[in-house]
Amino acid sequence: LGKGKNRKAHWAVRASEMSKRTFNPIRAIVDSMKVEPNHQKPLISLSIGDPTVFGNLPPDDEVIQAMKEALDSGQYNGYAPSVGKSWEMLSMYAAPILLLLQKSNMPTLLGILYTGYLSCREVVAGYYTCPEAPLEAQDVILTSGCSQAIELALAVLANPGQNILVPRPGFSLYKTLAQSLGIEVKFYNLLPEKSWEIDLKQMESLVDDKTACLIVNNPSNPCGSVFSKSHLQKILAVASRQCVPILADEIYADMVFEDCKYESLAKLSTNVPILSCGGLAKRWLVPGWRMGWILIHDRREIFGKEIRDGLLRLSQRILGPCTVVQGALSRILRQTSPEFYHNTLSFLKSNADLCYDALSTVCGLQPVRPSGAMYLMVGIQMEHFPEFENDVEFTERLIAEQSVFCLPATCFEYPNFFRVVITVPEEMMVEACRRIQQFCERHYEGAEGSQDLECDK
Amino acid sequence: LGKGKNRKAHWAVRASEMSKRTFNPIRAIVDSMKVEPNHQKPLISLSIGDPTVFGNLPPDDEVIQAMKEALDSGQYNGYAPSVGKSWEMLSMYAAPILLLLQKSNMPTLLGILYTGYLSCREVVAGYYTCPEAPLEAQDVILTSGCSQAIELALAVLANPGQNILVPRPGFSLYKTLAQSLGIEVKFYNLLPEKSWEIDLKQMESLVDDKTACLIVNNPSNPCGSVFSKSHLQKILAVASRQCVPILADEIYADMVFEDCKYESLAKLSTNVPILSCGGLAKRWLVPGWRMGWILIHDRREIFGKEIRDGLLRLSQRILGPCTVVQGALSRILRQTSPEFYHNTLSFLKSNADLCYDALSTVCGLQPVRPSGAMYLMVGIQMEHFPEFENDVEFTERLIAEQSVFCLPATCFEYPNFFRVVITVPEEMMVEACRRIQQFCERHYEGAEGSQDLECDK
Numbered sequence A, B: 001l002g003k004g005k006n007r008k009a010h011w012a013v014r015a016s017e018m019s020k021r022t023f024n025p026i027r028a029i030v031d032s033m034k035v036e037p038n039h040q041k042p043l044i045s046l047s048i049g050d051p052t053v054f055g056n057l058p059p060d061d062e063v064i065q066a067m068k069e070a071l072d073s074g075q076y077n078g079y080a081p082s083v084g085k086s087w088e089m090l091s092m093y094a095a096p097i098l099l100l101l102q103k104s105n106m107p108t109l110l111g112i113l114y115t116g117y118l119s120c121r122e123v124v125a126g127y128y129t130c131p132e133a134p135l136e137a138q139d140v141i142l143t144s145g146c147s148q149a150i151e152l153a154l155a156v157l158a159n160p161g162q163n164i165l166v167p168r169p170g171f172s173l174y175k176t177l178a179q180s181l182g183i184e185v186k187f188y189n190l191l192p193e194k195s196w197e198i199d200l201k202q203m204e205s206l207v208d209d210k211t212a213c214l215i216v217n218n219p220s221n222p223c224g225s226v227f228s229k230s231h232l233q234k235i236l237a238v239a240s241r242q243c244v245p246i247l248a249d250e251i252y253a254d255m256v257f258e259d260c261k262y263e264s265l266a267k268l269s270t271n272v273p274i275l276s277c278g279g280l281a282k283r284w285l286v287p288g289w290r291m292g293w294i295l296i297h298d299r300r301e302i303f304g305k306e307i308r309d310g311l312l313r314l315s316q317r318i319l320g321p322c323t324v325v326q327g328a329l330s331r332i333l334r335q336t337s338p339e340f341y342h343n344t345l346s347f348l349k350s351n352a353d354l355c356y357d358a359l360s361t362v363c364g365l366q367p368v369r370p371s372g373a374m375y376l377m378v379g380i381q382m383e384h385f386p387e388f389e390n391d392v393e394f395t396e397r398l399i400a401e402q403s404v405f406c407l408p409a410t411c412f413e414y415p416n417f418f419r420v421v422i423t424v425p426e427e428m429m430v431e432a433c434r435r436i437q438q439f440c441e442r443h444y445e446g447a448e449g450s451q452d453l454e455c456d457k
Ligand SMILES: Cc1ncc(COP(=O)(O)O)c(C=O)c1O
Pocket: A049, A144, A145, A146, A147, A148, A171, A217, A220, A221, A249, A251, A278, A279, A280, A281, A287, A290, A291, A292, B319
């Protein structure tokens, strides 16, 4: 017998290289923060990009009703192809359409799934289409959250050994997924002094023959920044010049404060092919529901059939998002009340202002004003906090003394900053800022030998 | 600038090798079946492993109510770690527990997520635990359907270049996923004359130094077979002798007809480490909801921390299944009425008998009696159908003439059989069998030169 012949069998089950490479940089950092909050003070966690944690931002009632309606219909319990245009889908994974099919004498079986859950892809296409960047159902791939959208987009665009360009600071999942897939990550810089615009020159200098795509995250986690139209155009110019397709992480699309305008990259692109990743998680405040999508923008047919087919194939591995949410999607996108969006954003804006204003007055801190999303980055003038070696130590001690937990921006490859999540209830935001101030006052030291021994704030 | 220096940039976006390798064998086969159903007869599709298609097998009302309750609670909209024992999860993806945390002064932040959605993992562990194969919450990983459970199990156990042993006939996803991951597939045979038991000798002969795991699917798709306790023990003996861990695809666990007993592999294993993959799809009749799990059975600590950690890391890439379903899971597992399970199975058994009995009388066909799941395999004595080259042509013509669509078992790497799905309404089952009989009568030819020019059935 094969194995018997070659060796004495013994148990040696090892985890695959891929699973070892699948590593979340935040883990090492946060795991090393072995510290307890101050028992005198209740913990305030400003660390989690989940707007639902505090109960102050429930989803729109319409959204809940849409789910119940989908459940009651009995139409959304079966397999729904996230894509479907062939017999294969028909044969492997069904759609309610088959019932119909049996009653009617359809001329052909081919392509019928275009009328099944295709309705759901159609709804997304209809929601995001615009004359400059038209979308049809076939341009939409439904995924299990924006995370899977990014995973599939990376998996189709890049081979192991190729590289991708990723923002710094940036969302850690890009690196986790790329490493998992054996793709190299090159970081381009965002400039805090320019409201986190991209250092375009430096970004362009990173492009080489092995560059498979450029990830642009707008609005940004962790920065809360929103790119202007002209900056987006400049990004597109680089991509166009270098012939690099863009993976646009637009999960915070339209989540911008009133004084600011959100533009999708695809709308501004004349030739650069774009995979735009999005989902329900943030704007509709239901991250746990795991509904995401990829919008394929390819007006010059640069992606062509190959990339589309690749996405279809990859998306079949786990068969798309929960069908109940798919069933509810039309009503969610079409009927969520304008007030809901408005209220969410004005709450976020008010918290952002509150936090920015409060931390601006704190010696040693340099918050950067956000324009959207749910975050705010705060620079730490480390030279004024000689007790702490870095942002990790700073935030660690902030927990220990003040029971306020912010993620050190080392988690986003950006030392000497920390990130504040602004979805917490207002009183909590106020109290957190007060404690951060107290903490900084206690530890601030004027730089020796310089004039500003005292902070002049 | 990098690229500029080396070459004139031009657009050349190619789909990755991985996306090209991600190939569903059924596709090529079914896509090639360019045929239209007979317009005179409404189509009956017996091709889809989705029990919801015909509306005759709705989920238990308790299951729907559980979902509504989860929605109404407002507690299951946020990120829920499919695993969670570290600060990382706390910091990246939240759980309602954080609210609690803020009110209480917990002594430490470490490990708190064990009390969050951990409840959901606990529920699954509690449901499947038994004295012989005890399970705790930490032995459960929640996934997006059983498909993702299989994907993660393969991804953690095998490196590219290694091989896995897969049943033939068998569910096509194993090969699709393995190829996608660069893992070689070796097929072991199931024996129709022995109710689809494994050819153990042949299976064992396939094992070599590169064998990463053995996939056992029980009850089986496409066979509807259920292994006896003693056969399972023999499979375990091979795995133990060869030191090969088992990936048990037990998505049809407990879906066996009354005269038959289902045993899990883990319950019978004394030393072989097992990843058991399951989910809600089949037994609870909600495949679209995408709720699956991996049960880690490792009493000898052969998987050890390494495999567990690998699974945790991999499962974080897309953040687990829809939280509404997670929230409903406890009630689903605990409160689904016994009648529901009973009714489903007696319906399936009755359809299985009906189909088996009807096709047994048809000249040229050899159905194999199933004992569980939702399928039945039918052998085609091709020598009696000289008009058709193979099962693909046979089923193609069956559509064209009789508007009955069964998957040719070439889709399962097993030519000269076809698979019948037995979840269709009874009248449809009857009518389909009648048409299949008609079809066979028309095309049957006694073997030349043999005595049985006439079928003696
Ligand atoms: C920038 C960014 N992209 C993607 C995601 C993942 O979104 P989803 O929860 O839909 O997977 C997040 C979540 O925090 C994010 O901040």
